[in-house]
Amino acid sequence: MENPRGYIEKEEEERFREKYNDVLATVPVSAGEKMQYFAKVMLRLLPDTFHGSWDTRFDTWMDFCQFYITEFDSAYSDYIKVNKEFEQPYQYKFQGMAAEILDEELVDCLEKIIELCPEKKEEDKTEMLYQAARLFELQDLLSDLFYKEVTKD
Numbered sequence: 001m002e003n004p005r006g007y008i009e010k011e012e013e014e015r016f017r018e019k020y021n022d023v024l025a026t027v028p029v030s031a032g033e034k035m036q037y038f039a040k041v042m043l044r045l046l047p048d049t050f051h052g053s054w055d056t057r058f059d060t061w062m063d064f065c066q067f068y069i070t071e072f073d074s075a076y077s078d079y080i081k082v083n084k085e086f087e088q089p090y091q092y093k094f095q096g097m098a099a100e101i102l103d104e105e106l107v108d109c110l111e112k113i114i115e116l117c118p119e120k121k122e123e124d125k126t127e128m129l130y131q132a133a134r135l136f137e138l139q140d141l142l143s144d145l146f147y148k149e150v151t152k153d
Contacts, residue, residue, distance in 0.1 A: 020041075031078035031082070032118045035075045035076055035079060038068075038075065040110075040114055042064055042106075042110055043107065043111065043114070045064045045067070049103075050100075050103045058146065061142065061143075064139075065139065065142075065143065068135070079128070079129075086125040086126045086129055087129045088130060090133035092137050096144060102145065106135075106138050106142065109134050112131045
């Protein structure tokens, strides 16, 4: 018997690919440009992730996570392989924060990634890696926020 969870995950992946076909059809080639491209996509999802009905917020959060995990993080992995020497330690805290503050932090982080010019300035390569590490932490905090809402009685 086929794994029902695997079927659901495959179905969800197909739904995501169908829903965002236009976005996924125009992805840049270089890892840095991909990171910036998907930062723009995720930035556009944030308002619906934090505001509106539970169903809209939940669905948008799921899409945000999918873009982060399958697209942004994949590009980041490629980016860091080529730019490892520009990486500086990021001090992960993983401390929860209020939704309003998390929203502001995510907007700030994504906007910084979008505004960088790592192909022109070496210091922007360092900042790109720093902000990508920051985004990892913020995305984890966002997931915690939703998990707490889903599991509260």
